[in-house]
Amino acid sequence: MFRKFALKNKRTIRLSKSSLSFREQKAIEKVIKNEFLGMGNYVKQFEDSLTNFFKRDAVCVVNGTAALHLALQACGLKKGDEVLVQSITYLASFQAISALGAIPIACDVNLNSLTLDVKDARQKITSRTKAIMPVHYGGSVGEYDEIYELAKKFNLRVIEDAAHAFGTINKNQFVGSIGDIVCFSFDGIKNITSGEGGCIVSSDKKILERIKDLRLLGVINDSEARYSGKRSWEFDVKEQGWRYHMSDLMAAIGIIQLSKIKKFSQKRQKLAKRYDEILSKNPYISLFKKDYDKVVPHIYPILLNKDIKRQELQEFLIHKGIQTGIHYKPNHHLTYYKSKNKLPNTEAIHERILTLPLHYDLSLRDIKYISNSINNFFDLFKKDK
Numbered sequence: 556m557f558r559k560f561a562l563k564n565k566r567t568i569r570l571s572k573s574s575l576s577f578r579e580q581k582a583i584e585k586v587i588k589n590e591f592l593g594m595g596n597y598v599k600q601f602e603d604s605l606t607n608f609f610k611r612d613a614v615c616v617v618n619g620t621a622a623l624h625l626a627l628q629a630c631g632l633k634k635g636d637e638v639l640v641q642s643i644t645y646l647a648s649f650q651a652i653s654a655l656g657a658i659p660i661a662c663d664v665n666l667n668s669l670t671l672d673v674k675d676a677r678q679k680i681t682s683r684t685k686a687i688m689p690v691h692y693g694g695s696v697g698e699y700d701e702i703y704e705l706a707k708k709f710n711l712r713v714i715e716d717a718a719h720a721f722g723t724i725n726k727n728q729f730v731g732s733i734g735d736i737v738c739f740s741f742d743g744i745k746n747i748t749s750g751e752g753g754c755i756v757s758s759d760k761k762i763l764e765r766i767k768d769l770r771l772l773g774v775i776n777d778s779e780a781r782y783s784g785k786r787s788w789e790f791d792v793k794e795q796g797w798r799y800h801m802s803d804l805m806a807a808i809g810i811i812q813l814s815k816i817k818k819f820s821q822k823r824q825k826l827a828k829r830y831d832e833i834l835s836k837n838p839y840i841s842l843f844k845k846d847y848d849k850v851v852p853h854i855y856p857i858l859l860n861k862d863i864k865r866q867e868l869q870e871f872l873i874h875k876g877i878q879t880g881i882h883y884k885p886n887h888h889l890t891y892y893k894s895k896n897k898l899p900n901t902e903a904i905h906e907r908i909l910t911l912p913l914h915y916d917l918s919l920r921d922i923k924y925i926s927n928s929i930n931n932f933f934d935l936f937k938k939d940k
């Protein structure tokens with residue numbers, strides 16, 4: 556339908572991507588020359604750098620899903636326990652909960668930020684509720700104080716899914732520097748990457764010690780041996796563990812990426828502010844207004860008016876060489892997680908959210924081109940009506 560708008564030889568503007576330089580390349584080469592790719596000194600170094608960044612201990616794992624899974628297990632979550640989590644999140648938040656036989660209880664989101672609706676979560680608490688998993692959607696921490704008040708009142712652990720929020724400032728500190736247990740993802744498209752990867756940050760030393768064992772098949776105190784290139788040949792295991800450790804190859808990338816966090820964050824913030832400036836004048840869409848002096852946006856979603864056909868806009872943009880995404884299909888609509896929970900905000904908006912490209916390698920000109928292309932679509936749409 557929109558073929559006539561297709562641009563010849565136009566590069567595709569990717570929705571998201573990693574941004575890597577010769578520095579990461581050099582770091583990987585060094586690890587390869589070592590001929591030790593497993594969990595060793597580089598992982599220790601990356602953990603030390605993260606600990607320095609957050610001003611409290613961080614433990615690295617193979618990905619963000621594993622970080623959430625281990626955090627929940629270390630808190631003692633078991634079969635049948637319930638965890639409150641927003642339905643609009645990446646499937647990983649739900650799978651990390653159900654991996655333990657626990658039940659993700661799908662909650663609604665706030666319309667202004669797409670973060671957890673705490674009032675709704677409060678109504679879903681039962682005697683089986685053991686934890687709450689706020690997802691820092693798009694980098695925003697949402698109703699942070701209210702979440703912790705609720706957790707205190709009902710004696711719940713808080714496992715923050717901060718996969719989107721690396722670098723965001725909350726209460727004058729980086730997300731992760733405060734809070735019960737905070738989990739990050741370093742997958743290829745996140746604010747910083749280690750290829751795949753993730754980490755858990757907490758002040759609860761017991762939890763972190765347990766996670767250190769759990770990531771190495773539950774082998775007690777194996778982490779310390781691995782850091783110095785050794786293994787515990789004589790060992791004991793007291794519970795089910797997993798092969799969830801990070802490798803030196805990944806950590807080498809992560810160390811370099813972490814050193815770039817300031818410029819990565821500033822660029823993402825600048826691009827999001829530019830989107831806001833141009834798109835706020837468009838009457839066919841609404842924006843999720845955020846304080847981009849504090850929030851480091853991982854994604855840039857917009858909300859389309861009710862009568863707009865999302866797929867048509869997506870197809871139009873693809874012909875203009877622009878990828879878009881949908882973050883996310885509600886998890887309670889999936890067969891495995893079907894529930895009768897009433898989530899009015901989620902139902903009202905999930906078919907209307909659309910994510911625009913956002914990554915370090917975009918320019919302000921790209922943002923102008925994307926925004927103007929969207930405005931262009933609506934000019935045509937307006938004429939058609």
Ligand SMILES: Cc1ncc(COP(=O)(O)O)c(C=O)c1O
Pocket residue numbers: 618619620621644645647648690716718719739740741742751752753
């Ligand atoms: C909200 C959210 N939670 C959890 C994860 C899982 O992280 P990973 O892909 O590193 O397993 C992601 C990753 O995309 C995410 O976006």
